[in-house]
Amino acid sequence: MSGVHAPGRPSLTAPPARTVRLWPTVGALLRKELLVELRTLESVPGMSLFAVTTFVVFHFALNRSSVEGDLAAGILWVTLLFAAILGVNRLFVADADQGGFDAFLLAPVERSAMFVAKALTLLAFLVVLELVAVPAFALLLLGAPLGRALPGLLATLALGDLGIAVIGTLVAAMAVQTRARDLFGPLLALPLFVPIVIGGARALSPLLVQAHAGGPAIRWLLTLGLYDLVFGLIAYALFDFLLED
C-alpha cells in the first residue's frame, strides 16, 4: 500500500491508523479528473472553441488586418480569461452533483489534496486551451511573427495560468456550494483575475510588436509571480474550511 503510513486496523479508541499521504491522493484525484474530462469533453473543447470564436469576432469587429503591442496582448489575455471562466465553472460540478465531495470527506486524506489536484487539473485545461488558442490568435489577429517571442510568451502564460488555476479553484469551490453557482463563480473570479490580466498584458505587450523589443517586461512577470504566491498561500489556507459543513 504505497502512500499509506502506519498501516494496520485502528482500535476503537485509537486515532485513525491509516492516513493516505498528500501526493498519492493528488495522483488519484488528478487521474479521475482527467478520465472524466476525456469521457465527457465538457470543459476543454468548449473553452477552446470559445477562444477561437472570440478571435474570429475580433478579427472582423476591429476591421483591421492585424493587431500588435498593447491591443494584441489585451485581446489575448482577456480572451483566455473568459475561456478559463468556462472551465472554472465546471471544475467542481461533477463532485457536487454526484457526491464526490462526500466520498472525499469520508476518506482519511488531507483536504488540501483536492485543492492541489483541482488546481493542477485547471492548469492542464489551460495548457491545452492555449495550444489551440495561441496559434489561432497568431493566425487570425497577430501582425508580428511569434517565433522570437515564444520563450517570453511561454513564461508569461505559465505565470498567468498558475494564478488563474489557483484563484479559479478557490472561487469554484465557493461557487459550487451556492444555488446561483453559474453566476456567482464569474462574478467573484473576474475582479480577482484583473491583476493577472494587467500583469500578463503588460508583460506580453513588448513581445507582440513588429519590431520585436526583446524579452517580456520583467517587472510585470515578477508582479504576476508575487500575485500567484500570495493567492496560492491564501487558497491553501482557506480551502479546507470550504469543504466542511
Place this chain on the structure above:
Amino acid sequence: MAALELEGLARYYGEREALSGVSLSLAAGQTLVVFGPNGAGKTTLLRVLATLLRPHAGSVRVLDASLPRDAWAVRGRIGLLGHEPLLYRELTARENLRFHARLHGVGDERVRELLEALAMSARASEPLRTLSRGMVQRVAVARAVLHEPELLLLDEPHANLDPAAVELVAPLIGAGTDPTRPRTRVIISHDPSRGLAEADLVLGLRAGRAALLRAADEVASDEIAELYT
C-alpha cells in the same frame, strides 16, 4: 464499550429543526435500526454520524471520537451508503472503486474481490451511467465496505436491489462474524420485519425527535407502523 453516544443532539437547517434532543448509546458490534416517515430526520442523523454535518447542539461521540472536534479521527473508519451512490457516472465500476480504494489506501485486490462477490466483474468496465440502478447500488455497496469500516451507516441499503442482489450484498453489509473486529451498524429502514430482524436497538424518529427508543426484542411491528401515521 459504546461505539455511538449521543446526548441531546440537535441539528437545524436555517430555522427548521431537523433533529432535536436525540440521545442514545449503542455498543460496539450492535445494530441500530432507525424508522420514521419522510422528513423525520433519519438521513440528517446519518450524515451527522458520518461527520458530514456538524451537530448544532448536544454531544456526539462516534468510535470514541467527539464530533465535530475529532472528526479526523474517524475518517476512514466509517462506511456510508446513502441515497446517492457517491460514484462518478462517467467512470466505470472498476475505475470508481479503484479511485475510492486509493483514497482509503486499499489495494486493487480488494476491488477485484468485491466486484466478484457482487457478480459485477462482467460489467465492471462499463461506465456507471449505462448500468441499471440495481447494479449501481451494488457498486455503491462495494464502495461503502471497500475499506472494511468499523461503523457502517446504511440508508435503505436494499433500495433498487432484486432478491438475488439482496442475497449478494447481505454478507458485505451484515453484522460481521469476526468477534475481534466488531462491526457497528446504523440502518435506516422502512421495512419493520426486516429492520427488526437486524436490530439490537430501535430508534423511531418523528419530526426530528426520538418517539421510540428501545431494545429490538421489546418492540412490536405495530409500534413502528404508528410512527408513519
